[in-house]
Amino acid sequence: MKRVLEFRGIPQHELKEYFHQLAISAKSEKLxxxxxxxxxxxxxGTLSFGSLTIPVTYITFSGDDKSVNEVIKEFRRKTMRAGG
Incomplete structure (x- = not known):
């Protein structure tokens, strides 16, 4: 299974920190x-809305269906933000 998700508004250094918490190992800075x-x-990357610029990162998840679905579920919990 392979799924690509887009994450907006979260700096990549935060996304990497979440993966360091979930992963067994880091093969590189981005894997x-x-x-x-x-x-x-x-x-x-960045996305601009008028004067607002937000970070954008695409994450490709690969592996067996059950494991990919579970890690995406956990990752989404870590990236959940309150609206405002």
Whole structure:
């Protein structure tokens, strides 16, 4: 299974910290390995809305279905933000 998700508004250094908490190892600065899954981060881009600029990162999750679904569930918990 392979899934690509887009994360906006969260600096990439925070995303990496979340993966350090979830992964078994980091193969590089942008590739993380877990039990039955891997995740790779794109280069950080930006998106502009008028005068507002926000960071954008695409994350590719790969591995067996159950492991990928579980790590995405946990990762989304870590990246959940309150609206305002």
């Amino acid at each position: 993380f390995l877990g039990n039955g899954w891997s995740a790779s981060l794109s280069e950080e």
